[in-house]
Amino acid sequence: MKQGSIVVCASGCRGEELISIFRALGEVGINSVRVSVKPGYIYGKISGASRTQQYAVPPFSLIIEHPSKNIVEVLASKHECLEIYTIDIDSWIDTAVLSITGYLDIYAKINRVVEECGEERIEYNHILLDFGCEGFSCRDIYVFDYINAPYSWAGRILPFNNVYREVLRKASSEKLMKRLLCYAIDEKGEYIEVAVLEVGKTKYYIKINISKNCQLIKEYIAWLLLDLLLG
Incomplete structure (x- = not known):
């Protein structure tokens, strides 16, 4: 620079x-x-x-x-x-170029879907975001993995407990083309997959489970989107 x-x-x-x-x-x-x-x-x-x-x-x-x-x-x-x-x-x-206009345009669409807790697909360049409304109570959000650069501050500090061990065990057994990026803890103390990445031949496919009025997920998605657009 x-x-x-x-x-x-x-x-x-x-x-x-x-x-x-x-x-x-x-x-x-x-x-x-x-x-x-x-x-x-x-x-x-x-x-x-x-x-x-x-x-x-x-x-x-x-x-x-x-x-x-x-x-x-x-x-x-x-x-x-x-x-x-x-x-x-x-x-x-080491940098990547980010279009601010592109980021804000796609975030506006995502924000509408999250606020409505809708089921919708949003496509942008090499990215396909597939949203589903699960209606869970998102007490805590944990950033488990990333794509281009780490941003653990977008969630809680990962705890080394039984839930984390279960998440780690399952993630280790998954195919290399499928990765858990983020999970939440519900009222029962069980984990719910929030964002899962599947890498295809031409684009990133991200399955995102959202919950109505969950500010933590909105906070996380702002950083997830930035991570995706740097690829």
Whole structure:
């Protein structure tokens, strides 16, 4: 990444904050950003500081090349969850390009389905999302696996208990082309598959079980969608 680029670390943000950040970027004419897919580091300054230091760049950090003069103020004033850095020395970061417009368009469709707890298929490029309404009580959400980069903060910390052992045993016995990405715990303490990935020849197929008015699932899907679109 070139000197002067902005690194926006969003791993401390909730899903709804992530959506708000993308909308804010769109409002100032930024329609695409680079997103880090592997851990990296930069030499730069954190917002408000004057000294150049080395900083870690976690996965899912947003890199804005050729930023406008007020972009840091625009983001920092509305989103306290962010850490924002300016790159002082050209740095190498493994990234993928994300269309903000595409992300927000497909998320709007997903959000409608989740709020209605509907059964619907949503297709976008190489991704097919198959939603089903199960009506379970989602007391806890656990991110078990990922596709392009880890985002465990989108759920609870995985507990090493009997439920986790059962999930791990079943996941280990599944075919390589099928992977459990996320599960929930219901009122009985049993686990329910929330998102399951099946890799086809041409696209990702994700079966997603949703529950009406489950904010935890909406938070998770915001990060799941970002993960999918980086592939």
